[in-house]
Amino acid sequence: MERLLSGSGRQCLSWLIQQHSRIFASLFSSFAPSVSSQSSLHSQSRIVALSHHASFVPTQQQLQIFSSLQQMPHRQRLVLASLAVRSLQTSSVLGVRKSPYSNFGHKQKPPTKWSFFYCTFLCVLLTFFVGFNGMDWIVKKLKVDAASAVGSEDGNAASEDSEPEEGEGKKRKKKVGFRDRKIIGYEDRIRAYSTPDKIFRYFATLKVVQDGEIYMTPEDFVRSITPGTKQPEGLGLDSFKKYDPQKESLKDLRARNPSESSSLSTDSIFYKLGEHGLISFSDYIFLLTVLSTPPRNFEIAFRMFDINGDGELDIEEFYKVQEVIRNQTSVGMRHRDHAVTGSVDHGLSSSLLCYFFGKDGKRKLTVKEFLDFQRQLQREINKIEFERYSDNGQTISERDFGEILLTYAGLPSKKMARMLKRVKRKFKEAHKGIQFEEYTAFWKFLKSINDVDTALSFYHLAGVSIDMETFRHVAKTVAMADLSEHTIDVVFTLFDENNDGELSNKEFVSVMKRRVMRGLEKPKDTGFVKLLNAMWKCATTTTNFLD
Template identity: 35%
Template sequence: MSSFSTLRRFSLFTQQRFRNLHSSSISQSSSSSSSNPHSNPKWGSAIVVASALALFYCFNTPNSHFEFSNNAPRSSSPPLFEKSSLPESTHDHLLFGDAYRSKVFFNYEKRLRLHSPPEKVFEYFASCRTLEGELLMKPVDLMRAVVPVFPPSESNLVREGYLKGERNPGHLFCPPSEFFMLFDVDNDGLISFKEYIFFVTLLSIQESSFSAAFKMFDKDNDGEIDKEEFKKVMQSMRSHTRQGVQHGDGRRTGLKANASVENGGLVEYLFGKDGKGRLKHDKFVQFIRDLHDEIVGLEFAHYDYKSRKTISAKDFAHSIVASADLSHLGRLLERVDELSNDPRFKDVCITFEEFKNFAELRKKLLPFSLAIFSFAEVQGLLTRDDFQRAASHVCGVSLSDNVVEIVFHLFDANEDGNLSTEEFVSVLQHRERDIAQPVETGIMGFLSCCWKCTDTSPSSRLFS
């Protein structure tokens, strides 16, 4: 039965009911009739209209039932609720379209990641809340809090986090993370604030610095470290990241970080339940490598909105330019939008293998940038074949033709068919730096200084 016919029948029934009630009250005295406002026909008409409107709203609600909040329980142990925000709504009343809104929110989220204290970042991206009010993250929330990402092109989302007074951003159905379940002691698949700080610190250690970081941990120089050595150096490492420096011990509503950040399921995974185990170099290096790989996998799953095992050329382009400086981002996004109208990229899909290979290239950016700048200086132009050969021979990374075509399209600053190597390298360098989020002091400042002070290389101006 349609909502309109149901509404009509309900209205007629209510009016008939009211007439019967009104006729039965005619015999009453006029004084009692006037003293009882509910017997007045005007009040009856108001009741009919209000009831009809309520029924009309009910039948036209997208979920066909009332929801007073988005706090529907997700599991029974422990009870979890989605963070509340305004319900979904149609877009007809919005002053700006979703494309514009998504860019505005992306800029907001980018600044939030780079300049806000970790408590505020966690509060924005965390998607779950316990009955006690504690905010928790899913693994994909952690990825979005660390990596700048656009909403998937096939979704209707306009942002990645939660804002009071804004409609629910929607849900992305990413598969559970087997990696994070390895050290999830309560098997809820969620990340607390203190664990978030811990992971952000670990992600600040770039792969090129894995061994150096471990040797710094290994004060006894025996190739292994114990739990206390690990905790002390993690505290030191955290003090050299922006998130760690601004960490206020979770002093915000919904954040519980009373216990040490260095205690939790991860430490138990590395050192055993009794905490007396020893962590070997190879296990530590592999763990951090796996952590970085998991973030790459979660980013791909984010863009793979319909679980097709591939993403569109536009989504891949978004993942590349998302780390660009805000002053250059607008022009790069215009190049991304052009992909939708270019027949060369209409049916192009990027697999996870291609996506991961490009992520590997970012990790080896310094030797790769030296190779392409040196070649361009001698030869004058860098062709697509030269680009692929540099990635393969210098970095051991295989790039597909589709990936190279998208890169050349995005970073063809002069629209002459050639790659703007400076712009390309600058965007990739921003990605690695923003995830590490170093402050210019201590060991991270020293590593950053070493990265920047390559004055003898043709690319030195890029890292200044």
């Protein structure tokens, strides 16, 4: 009885009442016959109303409870039945009084999946625009899409560029694929933003077996400063060919790789750098300094460091001139010695010092001799560039000449394709070519591009159109360069957008100035470091405006 009247017994009996009302109703009538019929019917109807029918499979514990109920005295069964009915009525009342309201306004709702995704999207969008300059990227993509939508003509130009030139038996150019374009783009970024140490280690191709020193060939040097040219397969950053100067000469090495080499004369300026015409890292820094500095700056520097005023410099004075001028160039400002990689500037090579100051180092160097060295270096580089496009070493096509002029232009690829296509269409039938003498004469004209800019500006202010005859007159009187009519015709075809026979001097001069400097005047960084330095100076510098 105590076990049945306990909490577990009443709970089990209430469960039996709720789940199996019919069976319990029959038991109830037998357990409590003395209960009034009205009360019994009322209780049974409430039990039936609050329960649902289901199949009944009693457990062992339930069978024991049923047997105990049958053995109970009549009075105890009445007490137990009344307790069970009271428990059932209490639970039903509580169920009826359960509040139907939910989701009150003051209760904080958990975040949904959509709100989580929305917040994540906003964070990614903010990072894209602030951290990665996303607006410029979108504008660039839109420009590319717009250009491709209206530039079907330019796409045909790219396919036509792979055709062979007529009249010269020129070999069919290999069309640049997707992989090569990505590699060329990566190498152009190295040329534009990397340190001189990394550029040298990327484009150098030879490593001497004896001392492990890394060297560039003259072709490697030109490739390192010429955008759009691809490094040979299998060569790259810290990947070199083994070279033993005791067993193999540089001429034999060039003979094994004719497609990657050009013919250097025995009196080439590169042989002044060393016996084999190879370029060390110190020579590389020196040559870049010479190429990126106008002759006028060297004249001023020679006069400033000429202590006795005889117009000549000894070896110590020349070292000072070299250091000052190098620190003013973009290459010198980015250069740092790296002893781990072996890229350390040891100064001029012994062969170059011997060329400038004699074997004993006591001879003095004049500014005229140094400027002659600069002109010879420019001529050698022009010859290597010319032979890269020439099959016979004598002429190049008009289109190739235009491509050389636009190498450092920095123009959009679609616009360059249109310009080159105009040249190719015009000279496709009357193909004459550009000779090396005409090429060097135009380079002489470019050396005076600043004076030419002033002269063309005078013509523009006077309202005089710049036609071919005017252009030739300016070249002859200002730059002392005798340009051929064919060369001027190619230049006008390249830069004459509206085909009116007049030159747009603004774009022409800006492109030619970049061509003269070979892109070496550009800073070798993205400008972020300069921005931080400027912010630091503004934060640390205090100015009293009341003084």
